[in-house]
Amino acid sequence: xxxxxxxxxxxxxxxxxxxxxxxxxxxxxxxxxxxxxxxxxxxxxxxxxxxxxxxxxxxxxxxxxxxxxxxxxxxxxxxx
Amino acid sequence: xxxxxxxxxxxxxxxxxxxxxxxxxxxxxxxxxxxxxxxxxxxxxxxxxxxxxxxxxxxxxxxxxxxxxxxxxxxxxxxxxxxxxxxxxxxxxxxxxxxxxxxxxxxxxxxxxxxxxxxxxxxxxxxxxxxxxxxxxxxxxxxxxxxxxxxxxxxxxxxxxxxxxxxxxxxx
Numbered sequence: 596x597x598x599x600x601x602x603x604x605x606x607x608x609x610x611x612x613x614x615x616x617x618x619x620x621x622x623x624x625x626x627x628x629x630x631x632x633x634x635x636x637x638x639x640x641x642x643x644x645x646x647x648x649x650x651x652x653x654x655x656x657x658x659x660x661x662x663x664x665x666x667x668x669x670x671x672x673x674x675x
Numbered sequence: 676x677x678x679x680x681x682x683x684x685x686x687x688x689x690x691x692x693x694x695x696x697x698x699x700x701x702x703x704x705x706x707x708x709x710x711x712x713x714x715x716x717x718x719x720x721x722x723x724x725x726x727x728x729x730x731x732x733x734x735x736x737x738x739x740x741x742x743x744x745x746x747x748x749x750x751x752x753x754x755x756x757x758x759x760x761x762x763x764x765x766x767x768x769x770x771x772x773x774x775x776x777x778x779x780x781x782x783x784x785x786x787x788x789x790x791x792x793x794x795x796x797x798x799x800x801x802x803x804x805x806x807x808x809x810x811x812x813x814x815x816x817x818x819x820x821x822x823x824x825x826x827x828x829x830x831x832x833x834x835x836x837x838x839x840x841x842x843x844x845x846x847x
């Protein structure tokens with residue numbers, strides 16, 4: 596079942612750019628990092644349902660666990 | 676850090692089926708908003724009423740909750756008394772890692788987070804998720820240098836989501 600974007604509960608303004616609380620703080624370090632964020636990746640994620648975003652996260656977890664297993668079991672290379 | 680797979684879907688289902696009142700925060704909430712960053716645990720803020728604490732205790736008990744990173748064999752009992760005697764718990768379970776927070780820095784308690792929560796139904800499970808603005812706020816309040824890149828990504832997500840809303844609204 597597809598799930599669309601989260602909908603605000605309690606107060607309609609809580610999830611908009613105009614929300615006065617909490618304010619976004621100006622922070623040069625964060626702004627420097629923002630310049631390097633891959634927006635295309637986030638734009639692609641925003642097109643997914645919330646469920647697909649979670650599935651993607653779990654697939655990545657499985658991938659990392661498998662890489663770590665492979666790393667643990669790695670043996671030194673020997674000339675054939 | 677050794678990664679492990681956390682069954683987010685099943686953990687949410689177990690909590691919701693037991694009627695636990697909670698708000699999803701942290702990396703999973705960020706992922707729900709579209710973050711591309713990895714996270715290996717589910718963070719929730721739970722309501723600290725006696726009834727809800729009893730529900731949390733009962734819901735997780737079959738999944739062998741234990742203090743994450745603690746040596747095995749400690750006299751740790753997962754019951755309402757233990758939860759009420761503490762506040763925040765970082766746990767391992769057979770469904771994966773879960774952080775149960777009675778309060779979160781910069782955001783407060785479950786009730787204080789409600790006005791900043793979004794209602795979701797994910798995998799057929801109804802739950803509340805912290806909104807993007809408050810997610811950024813609590814990350815900033817935590818004051819951890821390691822969160823700075825995550826905050827940057829959430830700020831960009833906020834911009835992109837707003838752009839998408841404006842664009843979507845323009846097409847209607």
